[in-house]
Structure formats: structure tokens, C-alpha cells
Amino acid sequence: MTARLARTLGWLALAAVLAASPVRAERLIVSVSNHRVTVTPNYSGEELVLFGSVEKDATTPANRTYDLVVTVAGPRADMVTRRKERRFGIWINTDSRQFLQVPTYLALFSNRPFDAIASPEVQRRQQLGLNNVLLTQRVGPDYADVVPDDAFRSAFVRLRKQHGLYREETSAVTFLTPTLFRTGIPLPAEVPIGLYNVEIKLFAEGALVAKTDTAFEIVKVGFEQFVATTARQNGFVYGLVTAFMALMTGWMASIVFRKD
Amino acid sequence: MQLYLPIADIPVNVFLILAMGAAVGFVSGMFGIGGGFLMTPLLIFVGIAPAVAVASVASHIAASSFSGAISYWRRRAIDPVLAVVLLSGGSLGTALGVWTFTLLRSLGQLDLMIATSYVILLTTVGGLMFWEGLRALLRARRGGPVTTRRPGSHVWIHGLPLKMRFKRSKIYLSVIPVVVIGLAIGFIGAVMGIGGGFILVPLLIYVLRVPTSTVIGTSMVLTLVTMVFATMLHAVTNHLVDAVLALILMVGGVTGAQFGARAGQKIRGEHLRLLLGLLVLAVGIRFAVELVIRPEDLFTVRETGVTG
Structure with missing residues (x-):
């Protein structure tokens, strides 16, 4: 019984090796x-x-x-x-x-x-x-x-x-x-x-x-990667910088185009 | 010139985006509105994901309304007290709006929500403005008295408690409707990626009876603050603000706005309102048509999350 099982297992192992x-x-x-x-x-x-x-x-x-x-x-x-x-x-x-x-x-x-x-x-x-x-x-x-x-x-x-x-x-x-x-x-x-x-x-x-x-x-490398990872990992700082950038752009425009 | 957008993840033509920014800026300067309701659909049209478009336009509107607000401040055409009260509602509304935006995005109904709110808001507001402008025009043509005095001085709004005096606007009013209007505009702005100026201005004029002299400047302050706030919240919660896209839009937008403002001064008030009404109505109808006619493709594919 045990011998038979061992032989079966042996065949199975051999088959597995052959398949691999x-x-x-x-x-x-x-x-x-x-x-x-x-x-x-x-x-x-x-x-x-x-x-x-x-x-x-x-x-x-x-x-x-x-x-x-x-x-x-x-x-x-x-x-x-x-x-x-x-x-x-x-x-x-x-x-x-x-x-x-x-x-x-x-x-x-x-x-x-x-x-x-x-x-x-x-x-x-x-x-x-x-x-x-x-x-x-x-x-x-x-x-x-x-x-x-x-x-x-x-x-x-x-x-x-x-x-x-x-x-x-x-x-x-x-x-x-x-x-x-x-x-x-x-x-x-x-x-x-x-x-x-x-x-x-x-x-x-x-x-x-x-x-x-x-x-x-x-x-992504260089700038693209920097922006993408900052946006993902430091959302708050990224948001602040974007908002600040928006304000600067608006302020610059009002200076550049000031009529008086 | 092609430029790869780091968050939107697609290359775009810089000059096209710059021109779009300038064109919308021109319109916004002319009518004293943010122009988000034009910008967001345009960006979606060139292939930018709706969520990225909404989030990035917020910062673009912040820039153009800041440059506008500065010039109105110099002319003392801003009511700071009114602005602060509107803002207390506006901030809450924006927070609620960004939260709703995130929720809808996860439910997959964001596009429908954006499209239907555009249709309802734009056709209603545009229709009303157009109608009002037309009536004013006809009145003026018939040679009747152009009513600068706002009619019907007593409505139910004036019966509400918690009244306070808004000195620069010369009105005495309950803070409740002011806060509610701020809240609604903040909410709409965050969800739809629009500043809400084109809704706020008529509301201030017709509901709160704020004099025209301080309306546009004050509305710009509200737009400015809610949009800065929306930019921050979108950046923190959804990580979808494309700073490169925003910068191109801003540069085009603020430049266009200056020329628009000059053009706007040459046009009569009623004509201006009529034109704005038409424009708003046209955009609204375009969205309505899109919902009603059979789409070219019944299927859409969208990524729901990269995990591998």
C-alpha cells in the first residue's frame, strides 16, 4: 500500500518535471x-x-x-x-x-x-x-x-x-x-x-x-515626473503653488495692462 | 508646438490652448464673468478628461478674477462686507461641492451630472437674461423711461431677520439670503468647474437688489476666493489639477480679458446683457442637443482606477 503510493507519487513527480x-x-x-x-x-x-x-x-x-x-x-x-x-x-x-x-x-x-x-x-x-x-x-x-x-x-x-x-x-x-x-x-x-x-x-x-x-x-522624467508626483504626494503644497501662480498671473496682468 | 501635460497625460498644442484661453478671457472681460462655463466644455472637446478640465479651470478662473478684482478695487467698486458674508456661505458650498464631485466620480454619473446641470442652469439663466435684455432694449427704443431704480422694493426677502447694513452698496438686508446665495454658487462652481459669476450677478441684482456699481466687483471677489479654495480642494482630494494646463490658460485668459474689458466698455449695458444672455443660452442649448440626439457612439470607456 505504502510502496504503491510512493511509486505513484514518484511517477507524478517525474511527470511534473517532464512537463516543466x-x-x-x-x-x-x-x-x-x-x-x-x-x-x-x-x-x-x-x-x-x-x-x-x-x-x-x-x-x-x-x-x-x-x-x-x-x-x-x-x-x-x-x-x-x-x-x-x-x-x-x-x-x-x-x-x-x-x-x-x-x-x-x-x-x-x-x-x-x-x-x-x-x-x-x-x-x-x-x-x-x-x-x-x-x-x-x-x-x-x-x-x-x-x-x-x-x-x-x-x-x-x-x-x-x-x-x-x-x-x-x-x-x-x-x-x-x-x-x-x-x-x-x-x-x-x-x-x-x-x-x-x-x-x-x-x-x-x-x-x-x-x-x-x-x-x-x-x-515620466524631469519636470513631468516632478509635477505628477508632487500633485499626488503633496496635494496641499501643489494646490498652494497653483493658487499662488494664479494670483501672480492675475496681478501681473493688472500691472502690465494698467491704463493710468 | 506640442506640449505634454503632466496630469492630463496627453500632449496638446500650446497655441490652441493659449488661443482658447484668450478667447474665453475676452468674453469674460467683456461681460465681467469668469468664463468657466465656456472653458470647461472647450477643454473637454480637445480631449482633456472632464474631471481634469473642471479641476484645472478653477485655477484659471482664479487668475482672471483676481486681475479683474484688482481693477475694480482701485475704482472702489467692491463691497467688502457683502463679499465677506457671501464668502462665508461660498466656502461651505465649495467644500460640499468638491465632496459631491468626488462622490459622483466614483458613481460614474459625473458626466451626466455636469451635462444636465449645464443644460438646466445655462438655458434658464441665459433665457432669463436674454428676455430681460430684450425687454430693456424694447423699452429704450420706445423711448420709455429706462428704469435705473430697481422696482418692487419690498419682497419677502426683506422680511427675514438678522439684518445688517452693507455700506458701500447702500442696502440694508438680512444675511440669510446672502449666505444661501454664496453657498449655492460655491457648490455649483466646484461641481461644474465654473466660477458662477453669470448666475451670481443676476441674483445679486434681481434678488438682493445690489446696485450695479458694486455687483461685478463684489461677484469677482467671491469668484476669486471660491476658485482659489476649489483649486486647493481639488488638488488635495482628487489630485487632478494640471498646473501646466492651468498656466497656459491663465496667460491666455488674463490677456484676453483686458481687451475684452475695453471692448465691453464701448457697448451699451442692455446690449451687453442681451449678448451675454444669448451666449449663455447658446451653450446651454448645445448641451441640451447633445443629450437629446442619439449619440454617435452609445458606448463609452473610462478608467476607474489604475491598481497594477
Whole structure:
């Protein structure tokens, strides 16, 4: 009995080890052109470049063709999508859904359409494409993601797309050689400040063969950072200075434009 | 020239904001009002979050009303006693307003609240002013006596207790309605991001029967103090005052106001009131239309809090 249990446990442990370190035939090496994007007074968006290559080893089957999916996710936040309805003749927000801890920026890039890369099942499991990315909603007391064509979910994605904050481009990744790839990561001016995670997934014959991630951050520096942190941490002093600035401006104007 | 705003978190064109400040300043100088009811919607229109717009406009109005108040003080057109009594109500009202603002923001109905209060206030006040201006104009045209003496000297307001004498305005009045009006203006100002001058001036004239000579100056003092107070409170509680945005607005605003004031002196009083009434009414109707017609997009997305 005890021996049998021990043997079972042993098998389980072995299985766990095997699952944790599968035989890796490919390895991904990537780099982002800039790991620290600084927001200065003249900042108006930027475009980063992600470079990478697929490293093969002896076990790699020859002449494998690869597909690559890059997912860039910005800092997470709670967001609310509201729907307006006509009540008493005016359009007011009635129904709303809260999206919990969803990325404020989300970009999915690949070298060809997701349908060509993997089966729908794999696409769902690997969250390929905006339709398959997990966006947790609070529906009443429950937490769940819903079907991609849910009205609130699709409106949410559509509005984020309009602002360039959510994007999906299935031809953005280019293979310069069969193993060397690059993609641009466009960051519009209103991208949120914070840490961005970049996840790179390599597919071959419809299955995930390698995965790696990297990150970059968008930070305010100098004056912008000074103002933002002061406003947050020393609200009182910040308010006083702003009010004083207002009075000075008003006083200066009355002197400059004094008629007599 | 693009400039990144540290609190609003978007880049804006400095000259556009400066021009907006100057244009609104011109109007505010011309009519002796703060101009917040024009500035806030304009800022929202260029893409600044309503909450940031409301909070930042407060300091902009403080600047323009301070420069106005200084020149009225030189002309002895401010009733300090009346201003102090109004302020005692005004400060309380502002505190209540900022508190309500924070509450509404968390409930997600801030936009609707701002829009409906704009519609109700602006159409009512604008309509009344327009009507009054039109009547005064017609009276003047018919050659009738232009009544400078305010009619109906005894209303229920004069029966209230706690009377006191406001020397410079030459009125003897209960402090209760004065405090209540101050409170209402402070509240409205903090919630809607407006100075409330365009409501306060008619209230002082028609309800309290304060003479026109001291009305605008006194109202500016009230606007000044409530807006400084609102700036402080918004900075402390909501952290949403964008000082860079405010500074650009102020510089444009105070400059525009000087030219506006000069233009305003060339126009007759009734015409001025008629024009202001029209302007206020127009803004109110614009907001009403927005509420009534089917919006282009029924959905809106808003961040409720960054926690990760």
C-alpha cells in the first residue's frame, strides 16, 4: 500500500518535471530597441522596434517554417464600459460593465493571420488575437470573460482600437531570414505610463514551440515626473503653488495692462 | 508646438490652448464673468478628461478674477462686507461641492451630472437674461423711461431677520439670503468647474437688489476666493489639477480679458446683457442637443482606477 503510493507519487513527480522542462528544440532571443521610453514635455508618441531570432539546436527538425505572435500588454487597470440609452427623452448611461485589471494598452502582432497559424482551439488557449484575449468582466457577482461578440466586450475593444490603444496586426511581424524577425511597436501619444510586458510566442505546424518575454517601461522624467508626483504626494503644497501662480498671473496682468 | 501635460497625460498644442484661453478671457472681460462655463466644455472637446478640465479651470478662473478684482478695487467698486458674508456661505458650498464631485466620480454619473446641470442652469439663466435684455432694449427704443431704480422694493426677502447694513452698496438686508446665495454658487462652481459669476450677478441684482456699481466687483471677489479654495480642494482630494494646463490658460485668459474689458466698455449695458444672455443660452442649448440626439457612439470607456 505504502510502496504503491510512493511509486505513484514518484511517477507524478517525474511527470511534473517532464512537463516543466519539455525538450526544447528552439529558443527565442529577443530585444526591444528601447527599454525605457521617457516622457518629456515634447513627447508625442513613439515607435519601438522588437528584434529577435530563433535559435535552433541539433534536435530541431530541418526546414521547419515558423510563425510568430507578439503580445504587448501595458499596465493593467479597471475600466468601465457604459451604454447610453434613451430615458425620458435624453440619452443617459444606463447599463455598464466593469472590466477588471485589463491591459490599458494591448497590441497583438503576427506574421500572418491567426487562423493560418493555429487551430481555433490553440488560438483560444494561447490568447491569439483580440477576440481570444482574456478580458475579465464583472457581471453582477460573477467574474468571467464572455463571448467575443458580447456587446460590451466588442464596444470596449472597438473604442480602445479607435484610440490606438488596442491593436491587432497580422502582418506586422516580418521574417528577415527564416529565423530572424522584427516588428514595430507603435505607441500613440496617449499611452499610459507604466510597465509593458512583451510576450513572444513561436509556433510551428500549428503548435507552440517556444515562448519568451521581455519588457519595457514608459516613465515620466524631469519636470513631468516632478509635477505628477508632487500633485499626488503633496496635494496641499501643489494646490498652494497653483493658487499662488494664479494670483501672480492675475496681478501681473493688472500691472502690465494698467491704463493710468 | 506640442506640449505634454503632466496630469492630463496627453500632449496638446500650446497655441490652441493659449488661443482658447484668450478667447474665453475676452468674453469674460467683456461681460465681467469668469468664463468657466465656456472653458470647461472647450477643454473637454480637445480631449482633456472632464474631471481634469473642471479641476484645472478653477485655477484659471482664479487668475482672471483676481486681475479683474484688482481693477475694480482701485475704482472702489467692491463691497467688502457683502463679499465677506457671501464668502462665508461660498466656502461651505465649495467644500460640499468638491465632496459631491468626488462622490459622483466614483458613481460614474459625473458626466451626466455636469451635462444636465449645464443644460438646466445655462438655458434658464441665459433665457432669463436674454428676455430681460430684450425687454430693456424694447423699452429704450420706445423711448420709455429706462428704469435705473430697481422696482418692487419690498419682497419677502426683506422680511427675514438678522439684518445688517452693507455700506458701500447702500442696502440694508438680512444675511440669510446672502449666505444661501454664496453657498449655492460655491457648490455649483466646484461641481461644474465654473466660477458662477453669470448666475451670481443676476441674483445679486434681481434678488438682493445690489446696485450695479458694486455687483461685478463684489461677484469677482467671491469668484476669486471660491476658485482659489476649489483649486486647493481639488488638488488635495482628487489630485487632478494640471498646473501646466492651468498656466497656459491663465496667460491666455488674463490677456484676453483686458481687451475684452475695453471692448465691453464701448457697448451699451442692455446690449451687453442681451449678448451675454444669448451666449449663455447658446451653450446651454448645445448641451441640451447633445443629450437629446442619439449619440454617435452609445458606448463609452473610462478608467476607474489604475491598481497594477
